[in-house]
Amino acid sequence: xxxxxxxxxxxxxxxxxxxxxxxxxxxxxxxxxxxxxxxxxxxxxxxxxxxxxxxxxxxxxxxxxxxxxxxxxxxxxxxxxxxxxxxxxxxxxxxxxxxxxxxxxxxxxxxxxxxxxxxxxxxxxxxxxxxxxxxxxxxxxxxxxxxxxxxxxxxxxxxxxxxxxxxxxxxxxxxxxxxxxxxxxxxxxxxxxxxxxxxxxxxxxxxxxxxxxxxxxxxxxxxxxxxxxxxxxxxxxxxxxxxxxxxxxxxxxxxxxxxxxxxxxxxxxxxxxxxxxxxxxxxxxxxxxxxxxxxxxxxxxxxxxxxxxxxxxxxxxxxxxxxxxxxxxxxxxxxxxxxxxxxxxxxxxxxxxxxxxxxxxxxxxxxxxxxxxxxxxxxxxxxxxxxxxxxxxxxxxxxxxxxxxxxxxxxxxxxxxxxxxxxxxxxxxxx
Ligand code: ADP
Ligand code: MG
Numbered sequence: 144x145x146x147x148x149x150x151x152x153x154x155x156x157x158x159x160x161x162x163x164x165x166x167x168x169x170x171x172x173x174x175x176x177x178x179x180x181x182x183x184x185x186x187x188x189x190x191x192x193x194x195x196x197x198x199x200x201x202x203x204x205x206x207x208x209x210x211x212x213x214x215x216x217x218x219x220x221x222x223x224x225x226x227x228x229x230x231x232x233x234x235x236x237x238x239x240x241x242x243x244x245x246x247x248x249x250x251x252x253x254x255x256x257x258x259x260x261x262x263x264x265x266x267x268x269x270x271x272x273x274x275x276x277x278x279x280x281x282x283x284x285x286x287x288x289x290x291x292x293x294x295x296x297x298x299x300x301x302x303x304x305x306x307x308x309x310x311x312x313x314x315x316x317x318x319x320x321x322x323x324x325x326x327x328x329x330x331x332x333x334x335x336x337x338x339x340x341x342x343x344x345x346x347x348x349x350x351x352x353x354x355x356x357x358x359x360x361x362x363x364x365x366x367x368x369x370x371x372x373x374x375x376x377x378x379x380x381x382x383x384x385x386x387x388x389x390x391x392x393x394x395x396x397x398x399x400x401x402x403x404x405x406x407x408x409x410x411x412x413x414x415x416x417x418x419x420x421x422x423x424x425x426x427x428x429x430x431x432x433x434x435x436x437x438x439x440x441x442x443x444x445x446x447x448x449x450x451x452x453x454x455x456x457x458x459x460x461x462x463x464x465x466x467x468x469x470x471x472x473x474x475x476x477x478x479x480x481x482x483x484x485x486x487x488x489x490x491x492x493x494x495x496x497x498x499x500x501x502x503x504x505x506x507x508x509x510x511x512x513x514x515x516x517x518x519x520x521x522x523x524x525x526x527x528x529x530x531x532x533x534x535x536x537x538x539x540x541x542x543x544x545x546x547x548x549x550x551x552x553x554x555x556x557x558x559x560x561x562x563x564x565x566x567x568x569x570x571x572x573x574x
Pocket of ligand 2: 282285
């Protein structure tokens with residue numbers, strides 16, 4: 144199949160490029176159900192990954208081999224450890240997604256602190272900050288950084304056991320273990336890892352027995368300086384339903400927020416993701432998408448994927464007209480869709496705060512008033528109920544939201560400045 148792939152590439156890649164980059168690759172025959180290509184050095188590997196890998200993957204995908212089973216590594220030492228085949232006993236990774244790497248994470252003001260913290264920890268697991276906790280709303284790259292740190296640790300420490308786990312899975316495995324009377328094995332399993340990556344710890348809220356178990360795992364790992372990295376969708380001390388002792392422990396290491404990306408970062412992310420697919424998009428196209436899709440990277444990526452898929456299928460070039468045609472509905476929805484997230488972002492920008500400030504429990508006037516404004520706008524511009532809005536603001540009670548709405552209305556009667564703010568924000572959000 145690799146020979147067929149080469150023959151196919153000959154038709155699309157200029158001969159000198161083919162000879163320089165593709166021909167030196169060797170197929171690793173010891174991995175029959177994967178396509179493990181070996182490059183003679185880092186340079187060739189990087190060039191091929193950047194420019195040809197996605198074509199190679201296209202070919203194998205058409206022949207029934209999943210894209211993530213096709214990869215390139217240097218010489219005989221595998222750089223990539225695939226989750227499913229990783230050895231269980233000593234060393235190895237569990238549950239890591241190969242796509243999420245530090246190298247393909249795009250940096251901007253909104254995420255550089257989180258990135259720096261994660262890469263520090265990955266360089267010195269157990270020694271830099273422990274635990275590291277990343278928090279921020281959905282689709283901003285928390286899970287991506289979590290996996291990236293895991294990959295880095297595994298690559299630098301071949302003997303280390305690195306385990307990624309969603310909190311929900313922790314809970315369900317624990318329940319199973321209890322049911323099967325195998326809780327000791329469960330404990331051993333989690334306490335024997337060198338690095339534990341736990342995603343979305345807000346899921347522990349209200350699950351007392353899981354918290355108890357997690358608390359002990361957590362302590363045992365910390366004591367022996369095993370690295371723990373956690374993520375949460377809001378400031379962790381403010382997740383209701385998590386025991387105080389666990390909450391306070393989360394804060395022992397370093398807690399860093401990740402914010403929605405600004406325009407430039409959104410453009411950079413689009414360009415990077417397009418390049419990964421061997422496409423260079425015109426600025427007019429990336430600007431158009433980035434301008435209109437503001438709140439999170441996941442949606443941005445979704446729009447780009449659908450654009451590329453359509454263009455490949457129809458053979459049309461991706462220009463502004465085609466983008467508008469293909470993404471018409473998505474963009475229209477986003478334009479019209481005034482989400483709580485967008486409101487929080489707009490209000491935070493307007494008052495020069497961070498979204499996480501709005502979600503925090505801090506009560507200083509300079510934060511409390513903008514927060515009330517954001518709640519008011521959420522109530523008046525979206526269909527969400529009071530409890531839903533309260534929940535989106537760091538898990539507040541619906542009466543708090545009601546109070547905020549009344550307060551803003553009352554103040555606007557007399558306070559011209561605030562009335563002006565409200566009008567401007569409403570206009571900005573509805574335009
Ligand atoms: P979260 O866990 O915060 O909800 P994810 O990590 O799942 O978000 O990110 C959603 C998607 O956006 C993923 O596909 C991820 O790779 C991508 N993504 C997020 N931030 C970045 C970034 N800065 N650079 C590149 N891709 C990103
Ligand atoms: Mg996530």
